[in-house]
Amino acid sequence: MHMTTLGRTGIEVSKFCLGSMTWGTQNTLEEGHAQIERALSAGINFVDTAEMYPVNPLSAETQGRTEEVIGEWFAASARRKDVVLATKHSGEGISYVRDGAMITAESIPQALDGSLARLKTDYIDLYQFHWPNRGSYMFRKNWLYDPTNQSRAETLQNMEDCLGALQREVDRGRIRAFGMSNESAWGLTQWANAAERTDGPRMATVQNEYSLMCRLADTDVAETCHNEDIGMLSFSPLATGLLTGKYQNGAVPDGSRLSLSPELGGRKTPRAFEAVQAYLDVANKHGIDPVHMAMAFVRDRPFMASVIFGATSVAQLDHILEGAELVLNDEVMKDIDAAHRAHPMPY
Template identity: 45%
Template structure:
């Protein structure tokens, strides 16, 4: 396994981060235990989850993924071997996350409730990396779109107020470090500047979508990631399975996320299929597993701290973790960029 520093914490985290969002829905607790056991054996020390998981989010499964991880910590006695990341939900309409059935907001009361519940489910006294899952303010999903159709409003908890709450969590010892997710360049710099000028705990990472078919992070955020030590924790590196080739030509494998939930529209936008076919052809031309090509691309970007992989089978998990050993030649890098120029960011 390879390791990189998490922001300015001095902590080494594995470049492969174990994503967990299928546990409690597509995967059982037994599956989750097996995945965590294997990942730890392979040197993966970084796990990522969220209060709202499993996916798709619904009241019946909310918190189930954190509970599975907590049960594994208790059964294995391995809490000290893992850098644990979880997330608090941003502003939204899900009324089943909070005791009072209120829509989610990033305010003091809700964030405190969310953290305390996560700690209980995870059976731990602290979260290593506590992330804001998405912004409090109105933004397109992912916050880094190619088309902007949002009219920002001021009816939100300010960034300053959010930082005050988060800094309190750090001072109380419930959280070690802080992170962003689905955030924009503007938001990232506002959080960093506010924490620096006021002497508060700073953001150490940003978890955004990043893949061969969504390189929007490179436009403005990549420089921030490198110059401000706000490394990317890349999610959906396989475009929710599309870059494996499993859906090519309209295929719909039984048990796949698309077959079960039909929630992959982010990767079904005009032109996405043409770009995906081009990357699959590139892998074929060089005798590479298309999943490992896509993952190796993410692993090797200089602004990436960790690549969040997810799997529903052990075979998928082994392929994903094995991508850490794949090197990309200058020829492959050149062809990737050439495809990108022709089919730029079809799935932001």
Template identity: 50%
Template structure:
């Protein structure tokens, strides 16, 4: 599998990343370890996790379990030098730290906690999961209100956090740092503050991105090109909506929507499962079929056609799902299919 560098850092990773957010919930530990074995055999050395995982739902009693599962795999296999591990500190959350935002001191504590759970002495990419000032991610863009933000306080916070991250980089605990669910303005400011203080620059930003959700394509795309960050794209299949398995109102047993509903949620895939989203997803399924492609493989390959650096994160609940995803890697989309995706994007702009 092709290797790429994250932003301006010296961290080299596989061009596809394995997502692990279901490890310890929908995906039992033995199956999670099997997924990591299969991914590594396919050349997929880059694996992404977070202190709050597993999700769907997030529960206080399972915080950190996904990291522990990865740590157990690393200890059992001795594969630490063969893989790159990314993890994240969670932003304001009532489940973690009683809603307190992270600062430099919290970052120091959480890095050490993640290192212990992962059973390693270093993290290849450490990400800030949410901006403490708020975010428009996860459908919050429809009523986003930044009017209460305090710029001076935000810049002071960035300097404090970057000092802690810089300290960890110097100590060899971190190799590179990144963002998640950030905006163009926030990304640029993190870079500015790093330059002013001599701290490491952000190498990556992990935001949602798929043919159905393309808020990244304008201001953020310009920002990462000019500031040299790599997009780690999550929900590349729109939480399963792009597989077509929810067509006609179906709710397959064990699917993300059904698990969420059984846990007391709405089962709407985090706001993605709308009438417009369902219609758009079906059009993409049909487009792929017309060109002889599996829609899952088309959506993943499309990520690598973008005019900025992208490492798609692919996640699977089960081994067969992961195997199916891997079967489509390494194929390039024909130009007429890329144009077809562009046409559908104009027909279905931001369908959820």
């Protein structure tokens, strides 16, 4: 298993990270535990979750169950030290999580208390904010994103306040490192600058969507990651299953993400299926499994720290693991570049 270090933290993680967002809805506690054990046996030491999980669907009734699944595994296995654990503090807009309030210095210890209790641990390795208070252009909002209503002064003050609260948690030993999710290049730079001003924890990672189908980061966030030593954690590296090819020609497999989320969060478009076919053709031309090609491409981007993937069965997990050592050659990369130029931003 390929390994790397998160930013400047010294925390070593596998370049594949096990996502958990379906544990508690699509997956049972036992299935979640089986996935953790299989991942660890393959050399994956990194697990990502969030206080608002599980998804499909999101609901007040299930909120927190995913962290509880992981916590039960820690309690039963006594293997907390074998896992680099990442979780996330929800931001503004989720009504049943702290009444939909924004992230503040006051909300951080409260949210962390809840996560630690559910996870049955006394520390989080990587504590992330799920999205910025000012909003984000992620999740297809890029088409209409308008930052002109933002207050720069309020944003920077909130960053400094939050970093102060995070540093207090670092001093208490409750978190080891800090990361953002769904953040822009400007936001990452401001977090880095604020950490220098306040001596708060320096941002180690940013978790944004990135795949063959979604390469917004190439034009701005990648440069910030390089120059500020911030590692990207990609989510949806298989484009919510589109890149497996299983949804081509109108197929909707039972129990699949598409069967539960008919629009795939805005990713289901005619142009998306055309782009998928182009990448399937590249994989077929070179005799590569398309899942393995998609994962290897994201893993080896120069700004990438780790690739977060989810599986709804151990069989799917095994399929991904079979390609963990694949490295794409120059000819494959040339054909991927051609497909990307022909099908930019397909959703």
